[in-house]
Amino acid sequence: MRFVSVIKEDIRAIFERDPAAKNVVEVLLCYPGLHAIIMHRISHGLYRRGLVILPRIxxxxxxxxxxxxxxxxxxxxxxxxxxxxxxVVIGETSEVGNNVTIYQGATLGGTGKDKGKRHPTIGDNVVISAGAKVLGPFTVGENSRIGAGSVVLKEVPPNCTVVGVPGRIVVKDNIKLVADEIDLEHGKLPDPISDELTLLRNKIIELENKLQEIERS
Structure with missing residues (x-):
């Protein structure tokens, strides 16, 4: 019964976060993310009982x-x-919290051949955007967002937004989220490089205007 209740929660999560979801039958038949999670919950249960081959199959x-x-x-x-x-790839020692959203092409991976904990721990309410790579045995704090295509190689505090390669924190201590208010606007993240280029362009325009004034005088 507990397994069924957990799967029901996974289905509810889809309706809460995907406006394209129309009904339960569609979600059960047409959502590969749900299929992967259901099969993982089965394989993980067997893995915890000491089995190896069957869970891997x-x-x-x-x-x-x-x-x-x-x-x-x-x-x-x-x-x-x-x-x-x-x-999407999620490594052996990864730990993913509650209400986590992961988009296509994301990786929770390791960076070496060491035994033991070598994959990341993802806190509650985290959004990992498309193509992001989180690599190593560190923690991404709750309510944080990892921008599309980012490569994160070190710990991320709670309530942060990380973008870039390598990933860097561009927003810290944003408003704390609750479970049913996860911010999925992963396409509207700050871009510090673009901001700097815009400032540089504006400065060039300003200097050109001053030169034109000098030439006219």
């Missing part, structure tokens, strides 16, 4: 069917949502 079948690779050892919390999902 289930994981490989899931990858073949959905394009999403989740190691059976990874821990995924309640109301997880993998949107679109193709190319």
């Amino acid at each position: 289930i994981s490989n079948i899931s990858r073949f069917l959905t394009g999403i690779e989740i190691h059976p050892g990874a821990k995924i919390g309640r109301k997880a949502f993998i949107d679109h999902g193709t190319g």
Whole structure:
């Protein structure tokens, strides 16, 4: 019964965060992110009981069917949502909190061959945007957002927005979110490089105007 209730929460998470979801039948049949999470919850349960081969087989079948690779050892919390999902990779020692949203092409990976904890821990209410790479055994704090295409190699405090390669914090201590108010506007993140270029362009225009004034005088 607990397994069924967890899956129901995963389904509710889709309706809360994806305006394209029309009904339960569509979600059950047509959402590969949900399929991957369901199969992962089965394989993870077997993995925790000490089995190795069968969970890996289930994981490989899931990858073949959905394009999403989740190691059976990874821990995924309640109301997880993998949107679109193709190319998502979640490593063995990854820990994903509650209400986490992961978009296509994202990776929760390691950076070496060391044993033990080598993948990231993702806090509650985190959004990991398309193509983002979070690599290493550190924590991404709750309510944070990882921008599309970012490469994050060190710890992220709670309530932060990270963008760029390598990832850098561009917003800190933003308004704390509650579970049903997750900010999914991952396409509207700050771009400090663009801001600097805009300032530089404006400065050049200002200098050109001054030169024209000098030439006219």
